[in-house]
Amino acid sequence: LETVVRENDIRTVISLRRPRPDKNWWRSEKARAEELGLAHHDIGMDLTFSPRIDHLRELRDLIQTAPRPILMHCEKGADRTGLAAIMAKLLDGESSLEEARKQVSLKYHVVRGNSIGIPFFDAYAGWLEQTGQVHTTQRFNYWLDEEYLDLSGNIHFLVDPIRGQTWWRPWGLVEEGFIFDVRRANGATLELSGWAFDTRNEDLLAGVEILLGGQAFGEAQYGIHQPWLGKDFDNPKYLDSGWATANPLSAFADGCYDLQLKFTRLDGSQWTSPAAGRICIGP
Structure with missing residues (x-):
C-alpha cells in the first residue's frame, strides 16, 4: 500500500469488501492507511449479487467528494473494482459509454461474463436506449436514484x-x-x-x-x-x-x-x- 500511495499521491482508499475487524488483512490495511494519513472507507459489496442501491449511492458520494486521487480495490481488483471504475467513468462528465464499458474487460482481468459490473452497465445502457437518451452524468444519477433495481427490489x-x-x-x-x-x-x-x-x-x-x-x-x-x-x-x-x-x-x-x-x-x-x-x- 505504501508504494502505491507514494507513487500515485493517493489520498483516499475505498475498500469494496465487507469490513472485517476480526481479520488481520482488514486491521492491517486500516492501520496502515491511518499511519499514511489516508481517508479509509469500507463499502461491503457482494461479489456475485447485484449491488444494493445504498452501497451504490455511498460509492457515488465518495467518488464525487472524497479527497483525490482515490484508490479503489476489492479482493482481486477485477469484479467489484470494475463496477466502481464504471461508475467513476460515468460520473466524470467526460468519458463515453464505450470507455465505461471497457472497465470490465479482459484488459482489467475481468473474465466472468456475469461479473457484477456488466449487468449493471447493461441495465443503464438499456434504459438509455429504451428512453431514447444519451449518457450524461445527470442522466446516470437520475437512473441510479429513480430507476435502478437490485435483486431485492431495493x-x-x-x-x-x-x-x-x-x-x-x-x-x-x-x-x-x-x-x-x-x-x-x-x-x-x-x-x-x-x-x-x-x-x-x-x-x-x-x-x-x-x-x-x-x-x-x-x-x-x-x-x-x-x-x-x-x-x-x-x-x-x-x-x-x-x-x-x-x-x-x-x-x-x-x-x-x-x-x-x-x-x-x-x-x-x-x-x-x-x-x-x-x-x-x-x-
Whole structure:
C-alpha cells in the first residue's frame, strides 16, 4: 500500500469488501492507511449479487467528494473494482459509454461474463436506449436514484430462523433450495419473523405480507423495534423495521411451498421477493 500511495499521491482508499475487524488483512490495511494519513472507507459489496442501491449511492458520494486521487480495490481488483471504475467513468462528465464499458474487460482481468459490473452497465445502457437518451452524468444519477433495481427490489430484508433451522444471508436473499421442515406434530401454528426496510428511500415500509406457494399466509405485524440493527445500519428508522406473524397451518395441505414476502412501500408501490427458500409441511 505504501508504494502505491507514494507513487500515485493517493489520498483516499475505498475498500469494496465487507469490513472485517476480526481479520488481520482488514486491521492491517486500516492501520496502515491511518499511519499514511489516508481517508479509509469500507463499502461491503457482494461479489456475485447485484449491488444494493445504498452501497451504490455511498460509492457515488465518495467518488464525487472524497479527497483525490482515490484508490479503489476489492479482493482481486477485477469484479467489484470494475463496477466502481464504471461508475467513476460515468460520473466524470467526460468519458463515453464505450470507455465505461471497457472497465470490465479482459484488459482489467475481468473474465466472468456475469461479473457484477456488466449487468449493471447493461441495465443503464438499456434504459438509455429504451428512453431514447444519451449518457450524461445527470442522466446516470437520475437512473441510479429513480430507476435502478437490485435483486431485492431495493428492499433489504431477512427472515429469522424457522423453528430453529438457521439460515443467514446478510444481504437479504437466501440461496435457492433452502428447505425448512415444519411438522404439525410440533405445533399447529407457524411463526415467522424478520426485518425489512426500503433502501432506495431510506425509510420504513407500509407493510409486509407472507406468501406460501403464492397463496396468502398472512399480513405481518410491522414496525417491531429491533435495537440490535443499530450495530449494522446508521439510519435510526431501521430500528423499527421488524415484522412478525403467526398463523395456523390448517389452510395448507402437506407438501412443500415457496416462501415469498410481498412488501408495500410508503408510496403504495409493491415488490414481491423471489423464493426465499421452501417450507415443507408434514404430519
